[in-house]
Amino acid sequence: MVPKGDNRHRWVCAACETIHYQNPKVVVGCVPEQDGRILLCKRAIQPRYGFWTVPAGFMELGETMAEGAARETLEEACAEVSIGHLFACVDVVQAGQVHVFFTGELLGGYGVGEETLEADLFEKDQIPWDEIAFPSGYFALKKYLEDDGINNGTHLHWVRKKRS
Amino acid sequence: MVPKGDNRHRWVCAACETIHYQNPKVVVGCVPEQDGRILLCKRAIQPRYGFWTVPAGFMELGETMAEGAARETLEEACAEVSIGHLFACVDVVQAGQVHVFFTGELLGGYGVGEETLEADLFEKDQIPWDEIAFPSGYFALKKYLEDDGINNGTHLHWVRKKRS
Numbered sequence: 001m002v003p004k005g006d007n008r009h010r011w012v013c014a015a016c017e018t019i020h021y022q023n024p025k026v027v028v029g030c031v032p033e034q035d036g037r038i039l040l041c042k043r044a045i046q047p048r049y050g051f052w053t054v055p056a057g058f059m060e061l062g063e064t065m066a067e068g069a070a071r072e073t074l075e076e077a078c079a080e081v082s083i084g085h086l087f088a089c090v091d092v093v094q095a096g097q098v099h100v101f102f103t104g105e106l107l108g109g110y111g112v113g114e115e116t117l118e119a120d121l122f123e124k125d126q127i128p129w130d131e132i133a134f135p136s137g138y139f140a141l142k143k144y145l146e147d148d149g150i151n152n153g154t155h156l157h158w159v160r161k162k163r164s
Numbered sequence: 165m166v167p168k169g170d171n172r173h174r175w176v177c178a179a180c181e182t183i184h185y186q187n188p189k190v191v192v193g194c195v196p197e198q199d200g201r202i203l204l205c206k207r208a209i210q211p212r213y214g215f216w217t218v219p220a221g222f223m224e225l226g227e228t229m230a231e232g233a234a235r236e237t238l239e240e241a242c243a244e245v246s247i248g249h250l251f252a253c254v255d256v257v258q259a260g261q262v263h264v265f266f267t268g269e270l271l272g273g274y275g276v277g278e279e280t281l282e283a284d285l286f287e288k289d290q291i292p293w294d295e296i297a298f299p300s301g302y303f304a305l306k307k308y309l310e311d312d313g314i315n316n317g318t319h320l321h322w323v324r325k326k327r328s
Contacts, residue, residue, distance in 0.1 A: 008224065024189075024190055024223050025187045026190060059262075061187065061188060062260075064255040065253070089229070091230075093226065098190055098262075098264075100253070156320030
């Protein structure tokens with residue numbers, strides 16, 4: 001139904017009339033770098049099981065985007081990072097998501113989180129481009145490397161979507 | 165309760181066990197400029213009734229951030245804009261929101277939307293700084309003017325939050 005004063009259909013509880021708004025979710029991630037190498041995780045979950053990704057996941061209430069990116073890196077790669085700066089925003093309309101990427105300095109070691117099969121440091125000329133899980137992460141990694149991302153602070157990459 | 169495989173309390177329907185995740189929402193807006201003047205709206209709703217704001221509101225499913233910013237401008241100021249580029253991202257942790265701002269060119273006239281008391285074009289040296297509704301919009305306007313925002317395409321402003 002369309003609630004009073006609104007112009008869109010919303011999910012409304014038939015019992016208590018609570019309106020359950022559904023809006024895009026924010027996915028936050030980072031590109032962890034250490035000694036010129038990039039930390040990637042091989043996904044242990046669907047979608048894209050077995051493909052590589054930068055650490056990223058759904059932002060939670062009560063945290064900043066940067067805190068979320070650091071938390072996801074800890075959860076997925078058991079790795080502590082010092083977040084640098086926001087460098088890419090990507091609309092993922094079909095999934096109802098916005099993906100936001102940060103630079104990050106990998107501070108120590110890394111491991112394998114619950115949603116990860118394997119984590120590894122890759123030389124910048126050995127990124128497994130054909131096995132990157134998602135276009136947004138592919139875009140972020142490409143732009144990161146073009147920029148020398150860890151050293152460039154305020155250059156934003158945002159894709160103007162051409163939609164029919 | 166904490167669903168299996170999760171590490172946070174979530175709202176779970178007692179009847180059907182559907183998990184209702186609650187995540188931060190994205191607010192998208194723009195700074196509409198025309199002949200060197202900026203379009204602002206005086207809010208007709210709470211919070212901050214009677215204060216001025218750039219057009220902005222909750223991003224909806226099925227749209228890009230830029231499309232959302234243009235839609236909100238149409239809804240709040242009856243104004244068509246050509247969106248330029250993304251120039252500011254602001255964490256608003258206490259509200260569970262991320263605010264994203266675009267440059268925009270105001271293409272024609274403007275009016276008063278349902279959530280607006282009054283809309284007006286302001287010279288850049290006559291922005292009513294003491295009556296701006298929200299810190300994020302204040303920040304965006306300041307950075308926009310510092311940058312000459314409509315003419316500068318890839319400079320991103322993002323605030324590193326210092327939190328205790």
